[in-house]
Amino acid sequence: MKVNGYQIEPGARLSGADLTRANLTRADLNGANLNGASLIYAELSGANLNGASLNGTNLHGANLNGANLSGTNLTTVYLSGANLSGANLEGANLRGADLYPANLRGANLVNADLKRAILRHANLSGANLSGANLKRASLTGANLSGANLTNANLKRALLGEANLTNANLGGTDLGGADLTGATCPNGMVHGQPGADC
DSSP states (O other): OEETTEEOSTTOBOTTOBOTTOBOTTOBOTTOBOTTOBOTTOBOTTOBOTTOBOTTOBOTTOBOTTOBOTTOBOTTOBOTTOBOTTOBOTTOBOTTOBOTTOBOTTOBOTTOBOTTOBOTTOBOTTOBOTTOBOTTOBOTTOBOTTOBOTTOBOTTOBOTTOBOTTOBOTTOBOTTOBOTTOBOTTSOBTTSTTOOO
16 A cells, blocks of 8 residues: 555565654554654554564654554654554563653553653553563653553662552562652552552
C-alpha cells in the first residue's frame, strides 16, 4: 500500500519520511528503516514494527495501540504523549526514552529495558513489567495500579506520588527508590503506618 507517496511494506526504506498523521493501521513494517522519520500523530494501531530501525524517529502523540514492538530498539525514539496501550514491547530497549506522559495501559513490557526512562505521569495501569529494568527510571506521578512488577529492578527509581494500588511487587528490587507520597499496593500512602511498599 502507498501512503503519502511512500510504499508501506515489510523492510521498506522510509528513512526521513514524512508520515505525520498518516493512517498506518495494521501496517506491516517488520524490519523497515524508519530512521529519522516523522510519525507525529500517526495512526499505527495494530501495526507490526518488530525489528524496525527507529533511530531518531519522532512518534510524538502517535497511536500505537496494540502495535507489535517486541525486541525493538527505541532508545532514541521520541514517544512523548504516544498511546502504547496494549502494545507488545516485550524485551524492547527503551533506555532513557522519553515517555512523558505516554499511555502504556495493559502493555506487555516483560523484560523490557527502561533504565533511566522518563515515565513521569505515564499510565502503566495493568501493564506487565515482570523482569523489567526500571533502574533510575523517573516514574513520578505514574499510574502503576494493578501492574505486574514481579522481579522488576526499581533500584533508585523515582516513584514519588506514584499509584501502586494492587500492583504485584513480588521479588521487586526497590533499593534506594524514592517512594515519597506513593500509594502502596494496600492503598496506604508511603510513610503512613501500615504502608508496605
